[in-house]
Each structure stands twice: as C-alpha cells, then as structure tokens.
Amino acid sequence: MSSSIDLGFLVVAAEFLVIAYFAARAGYMALTVRNALFVKLYRNQGLSISIAALATCILTLVGLVTSPASNQTSPSSGPGQILGPLVLFGLYLALFYTVDTFARVARYSDPLLRDPLHWSKVRGAVWALDFLAIAYVVALGIVTGQETPAFIFPIAIPLVSGVLLISANVRRTRDPALRRHLSWLGPFFLLSFVAFFIAFGSAQLSGLAWITAAFCLYKGAGSLAPLNRIESSLPGTVE
Amino acid sequence: MRPVATPEYVRVARQGLTRKFDQSVRLASSGVPALDKLLVDGYPDKSAVLVVGPPGIGKEALGYWFTQTGLAQGDFCLYVTRLSVREVIQDVRGFGIDMQQKVPLWMAGDGGQIKYNVNDLASLSYSIKDVLKQNASRRIRVVIDVLSSLLMLNQPETIYKFLDQLLADAKQYDAVVLATLEEGMHRPEILAAMQQLFDGVVELRLYEEGLRVLPLLRIRKMRGVPPQPGYYNFSFTKGGMELATHVK
Numbered sequence: 001m002s003s004s005i006d007l008g009f010l011v012v013a014a015e016f017l018v019i020a021y022f023a024a025r026a027g028y029m030a031l032t033v034r035n036a037l038f039v040k041l042y043r044n045q046g047l048s049i050s051i052a053a054l055a056t057c058i059l060t061l062v063g064l065v066t067s068p069a070s071n072q073t074s075p076s077s078g079p080g081q082i083l084g085p086l087v088l089f090g091l092y093l094a095l096f097y098t099v100d101t102f103a104r105v106a107r108y109s110d111p112l113l114r115d116p117l118h119w120s121k122v123r124g125a126v127w128a129l130d131f132l133a134i135a136y137v138v139a140l141g142i143v144t145g146q147e148t149p150a151f152i153f154p155i156a157i158p159l160v161s162g163v164l165l166i167s168a169n170v171r172r173t174r175d176p177a178l179r180r181h182l183s184w185l186g187p188f189f190l191l192s193f194v195a196f197f198i199a200f201g202s203a204q205l206s207g208l209a210w211i212t213a214a215f216c217l218y219k220g221a222g223s224l225a226p227l228n229r230i231e232s233s234l235p236g237t238v239e
Numbered sequence: 240m241r242p243v244a245t246p247e248y249v250r251v252a253r254q255g256l257t258r259k260f261d262q263s264v265r266l267a268s269s270g271v272p273a274l275d276k277l278l279v280d281g282y283p284d285k286s287a288v289l290v291v292g293p294p295g296i297g298k299e300a301l302g303y304w305f306t307q308t309g310l311a312q313g314d315f316c317l318y319v320t321r322l323s324v325r326e327v328i329q330d331v332r333g334f335g336i337d338m339q340q341k342v343p344l345w346m347a348g349d350g351g352q353i354k355y356n357v358n359d360l361a362s363l364s365y366s367i368k369d370v371l372k373q374n375a376s377r378r379i380r381v382v383i384d385v386l387s388s389l390l391m392l393n394q395p396e397t398i399y400k401f402l403d404q405l406l407a408d409a410k411q412y413d414a415v416v417l418a419t420l421e422e423g424m425h426r427p428e429i430l431a432a433m434q435q436l437f438d439g440v441v442e443l444r445l446y447e448e449g450l451r452v453l454p455l456l457r458i459r460k461m462r463g464v465p466p467q468p469g470y471y472n473f474s475f476t477k478g479g480m481e482l483a484t485h486v487k
Contacts, residue, residue, distance in 0.1 A: 032452040036445050038475050040333055042295025109294065109424070111357060111388035113321065113348065174391045177293070177423030225293040226423035227447045230455070230470060230487065 015207040016064040020057045022214035026221040027053035033224045042225075045105055048098040049221050055091035056214065062087065089134050089154060095189075096130055096158035102185070103165050109175045116169045130157045155196060162189035177226055184220035188213050267380065267415040268312075270304025273482035274441075274456075277471070282439065283463045287406045287416040289434060292443035296454055297475055298419040299327075300334045301441070302382040304479065305417050306343050307336055309380035316343035317370055320384045321357055324350035335477035343382075344370060357388055360401050367405060371412040379414035386433070387421040395429050402436050438462035443473070448487070455485055 027050045034046025103119040115121070133153035140148045166186040173179050191213035195206050266281035275281045282288050282305075290298045302318070309316045320327055324347045331338050345351030346366060353366050371379060389398050409416045420433060422444060434440045440459035445452055455470040470485040 028450075029452075032450070033445070036452045036454045037295040038297035038300070038334075038454070039295040039330070045295075105294070111321070111391040175421075175424045225295065225445050227452060228444050230446050230448060230485075231468075 012203075012207070013064060015211060016060050019210050019214040020060040020064075022211070022218040023053045023057035023060060026050075026214070026218040027057060029218070030221040030224060033221070033227075037225065041101065041104055041108070045098070045101040046224055048094055048101050049217070049224065051094035052091060052098055053217055053221065055087050055094055056217070059087045059091060060210075089138075092155050092158050093130070093134070095162065095192075096127070098185075099158055099162040099165060099189075100127070102162075102182075103169075106165075106169045106173065106178065109173060109178050111174065114172075116165050116172070119165065126157065126161060130154060133157060152197070156193075159189055159193040159196070162186075163193065177223070181220060181223040184216050184223055188216035188220055191216065267305075267314075267378075268308050269301065270306075270308035271301070271480040271482075273480060274301075277458060277467070277482065278461055279464055282415055282417070283461070284415060285410045285413055286438040286462055287409065287418065287436070288439040288441060288461075289437040290417065290419045290441045290443065291422055291430070291434075291459075292419075293422045293445060296443045296445065297334070298443055299330060299384060300336075300475060300480065301443075302384060302417055302419060303331050303334060303336050303338070305380060306382055307338055309378075310338070310341035310343065312378075314378040314380050315374040316380045316382070317346060317367070318343040318382045318384070319346045319355060319363075319367070320351075321348045321355060321388050322384075323348055334475055346370075355385065357385070357392060360389070360393065360397070364401060364405060368408050371409060371414060375412050379409075379412055381409060381414050381416045383416060383418040386418050387424050390425055390429060390433075395432065399432060399436065402433075406436065434459065446470070453485070456482060 030046045030050035030053060034043050034050060037043050037046065100119075100123055103116050103123070106116050107113055107120070133150065137148060137151045137154060140146075140150065163186065166182050166189060170179055170182045170186060173182070191209045195209035195213060267284060267286075268281040269275055269278065290301050292298045306316045306318055318327070324345050327345075327347070328338065344353070346353040346355045346363075348355050348357075353370070356362060367381070371381075386398070386402075389401075406416060418437070420430070422430070425433075439461035441461075442457045442459050444455060444457070446455050447453075454473060456473045457470050458464070458467040460466065471482045472485050473480055473482050475481075
C-alpha cells in the first residue's frame with residue numbers, strides 16, 4: 001500500500017516538476033526578451049507572459065507541497081491555503097493582461113490597424129467584469145469562509161477571451177512572426193481551459209493537459225520576437 | 240562594453256575613398272552622435288537608408304532623432320506613417336524626444352496635414368512627389384514608416400517598383416530618406432530585395448547569446464563607408480541612443 005502511494009506521489013511530483021520547469025523557462029525567456037525591447041507595449045507583452053509563467057510555476061510548486069499524496073500538509077491548511085488563491089488570481093489577472101496587450105500588439109501588426117473583435121471598445125468593460133468577479137469571490141470567501149462556484153468566472157474570463165481573440169486573429173494576421181507566436185499561445189489558453197473545466201475530475205488527463213499547456217507557454221515565450229544568432233566568423237566581432 | 244569609436248579599418252579605408260575628404264559630399268546627421276561616429280559623420284546625402292528590426296526594438300526612434308535633428312537644422316521634414324499623429328507623438332515622448340517646438344509635415348492615418356491612404360499607392364506616390372517639389376529649395380528629410388504594411392497589402396513586385404521610383408524622385412530633390420521595415424513579417428527573399436533598393440541598411444535585431452537575449456546594432460551596408468561587420472550593443476536613454484562595441 002505504502003509503495004503504491006509513494007509511486008503515485010512520484011508520478012504526481014514528476015508531473016508537477018515538468019510543469020514548473022517549462023513555466024520557469026517560459027518566464028525567464030519572456031523576461032529576457034522583454035528586457036531587450038524598448039517600446040512599452042511590447043515590453044508589457046513580455047512582462048505579462050513572464051508574470052503568468054512565474055505564477056504558474058509558483059502555483060505548481062505550492063500544489064506539489066500541499067498535495068495530499070505528499071503527506072506533508074493537507075490542501076486545506078498551511079501556506080497553500082493563503083498563497084494558493086492569491087497566486088491563482090494573480091495568474092489569471094496576468095493572463096488577462098497578456099490577452100489585453102496581445103490584442104493591442106495585433107492591432108499594430110495589422111496593415112489596416114484593425115482591432116481584433118473590437119477589443120479597444122470592450123476591453124474596459126471586460127476588465128471591470130474580471131475585477132468584479134474576483135472581488136465577489138474573495139468577499140464571499142471572507143464572509144462565509146467557503147468556496148463558491150462563482151470562482152470559475154475570474155478564471156474563465158481571461159481564458160475564454162484569450163481563446164476567442166487568438167483564434168480570430170490567427171486566421172486574419174499576415175504577420176508570420178505573430179502567427180507563430182499565436183499558434184503556441186492559443187493552445188496554451190485552450191489547454192488551460194480544458195485542464196481547469198473539462199479534465200478537472202481526471203488527474204491523468206488534467207496533468208497531461210497542464211504539461212502540454214506549460215510546454216506551449218514556453219514555446220510561445222520563445223516566439224515573442226524573432227531571435228538571431230551572431231555570425232562569429234565575421235571579422236570585427238570582438239571575442 | 241567598449242565605447243564606440245570609428246573602427247581603425249574604416250579610418251584607413253576612408254583616406255582613400257571616403258567622404259570625409261570629399262568636401263562636395265554633404266552628410267545628414269542621424270541625430271545620434273554615436274551612430275554618426277560609426278557612419279563617419281552621418282548618412283550620405285541623397286541617400287536612402289533602411290532600418291530593419293523586430294517590433295518593439297526602437298527602429299522608429301532612429302526616425303524620430305533623424306527628424307528632430309533635421310528640424311533643428313532648418314531642414315524640411317516629411318514623416319509618413321499609417322498611425323495617427325497622436326500615437327506617434329506619444330511614442331516620440333516615450334523616447335524622451337521633444338518635438339513640440341518644430342514639427343514635421345505629417346502624412347498620417349489620422350491627424351496629419353496629408354491623409355495617408357494605405358490602399359492608394361498612386362496617391363501616396365503623387366503626394367510625396369508633390370511635397371518634395373514644393374520644398375525643392377530646402378534640404379529635405381523623409382521618414383517612411385509604412386513599408387511593412389504596404390508589403391502586406393500588395394504584391395512585392397509592385398512595392399519594389401513603387402519604392403524604386405520614389406527613391407529616385409527623392410534623390411532628384413536632394414532628399415535623404417529613412418525607412419523602417421519589420422523583421423519577421425516578410426519572407427527572407429523580400430527582405431533581401433528590399434535591402435538592395437537602399438543605399439544603406441542598419442539592423443537593430445535581437446540576438447541569442449547563451450541564455451541572454453541582446454539587442455544589437457549592425458551596419459549592414461552604407462554608401463561611401465567600407466563594410467562594417469561588427470556588432471554594437473545599444474540602449475535608449477533620455478539623452479538619446481548609446482552604442483558600445485559588442486564584446487562576445
């Protein structure tokens with residue numbers, strides 16, 4: 001019995017570590033690209049992906065520590081109780097910020113400056129809705145001390161708007177660099193949605209969806225901007 | 240990082256062929272002292288320079304300084320953009336550049352003296368030529384920030400012809416043209432063909448070096464200046480652009 005629990009925990013731990021690894025790499029990559037750029041909008045795009053990746057990494061590690069299989073602490077006690085929801089909402093705010101900056105970047109990359117899904121007109125309302133949903137969930141949690149099914153709204157809003165905006169733009173854009181970036185970021189949003197809402201009951205399916213989502217985030221961070229290699233054979237390059 | 244200096248081989252080469260000793264050749268300052276030093280005093284007169292780089296790296300800033308310096312020297316400046324003037328001014332301020340006192344003639348998507356219509360190449364060509372003609376008595380600087388969108392909406396061959404004619408007209412009026420082009424938005428063969436049309440190509444690109452990502456500047460080619468294969472680290476400060484030789 002003990003060995004089967006240990007094996008189960010090892011599998012879960014391995015899953016969590018793989019997700020944390022990809023998320024950490026994505027965060028680092030997005031941050032280095034962000035630091036190499038100089039225009040605020042594009043720097044913000046890198047920053048938002050980096051925050052989202054970092055939050056995913058922290059959340060995964062918190063999940064690992066508070067996992068029942070770890071026998072260290074229960075999910076309803078310890079630091080995970082406070083840190084978990086905070087990082088979770090932080091992650092989805094960062095994801096929403098990613099969606100928002102991406103929509104503005106997509107407008108600039110369009111030769112006719114078209115707004116994807118009239119985003120500039122509706123973004124204020126969607127931001128307000130997301131904040132209201134978070135405030136409602138947090139307030140209800142403080143007053144009643146219980147989780148409410150409404151907690152899905154702050155999570156669903158960025159994921160659904162991300163999937164919608166990216167799928168609308170990936171078909172329309174004529175910018176291959178942006179299309180490549182979106183073709184990684186789109187599956188990330190979709191798989192996160194699947195992991196959260198569809199595969200919630202199945203640990204294996206959910207784990208697989210999270211690993212693939214984290215990998216897509218890592219690839220998405222790497223395709224934020226075209227990267228080149230220095231031609232070291234050229235004279236004049238100081239070695 | 241080493242401070243930038245005119246490379247020794249450039250100094251040696253220019254004794255034989257360069258503009259420094261040819262007093263008939265006038266130069267147009269880029270507005271960035273460190274870049275002027277690298278280019279042996281600025282962009283050549285009657286030249287067309289292409290700035291290539293990914294979105295967000297600051298290509299447009301070279302256009303802003305080029306315009307600001309021209310305005311300060313009393314040159315006539317035309318700025319062609321698909322954005323609104325308000326958006327460009329906001330971006331200009333982001334680089335710590337003050338363009339409040341003197342402003343260029345704007346050919347913009349919105350808010351400019353001349354309306355820029357991305358779907359009408361003939362009108363664009365006519366408008367630019369007309370402006371050049373009206374200001375033929377002055378030194379002219381033109382910044383074109385619309386090439387990528389034009390290439391996305393038209394056949395590349397159409398844009399090559401349009402640009403070839405436009406640059407020839409600009410040279411006829413002693414103008415110096417600076418254009419920007421997005422890296423990653425066009426096929427490599429289109430990028431190569433575009434570079435052929437220009438007298439100078441300045442690259443601002445992101446390079447992966449180990450775990451780092453570095454923004455580096457490279458002078459791919461420049462008329463009257465020997466080939467410069469070196470890379471330069473660059474950064475933008477409130478005082479302008481800083482360059483330093485890249486040490487690997």
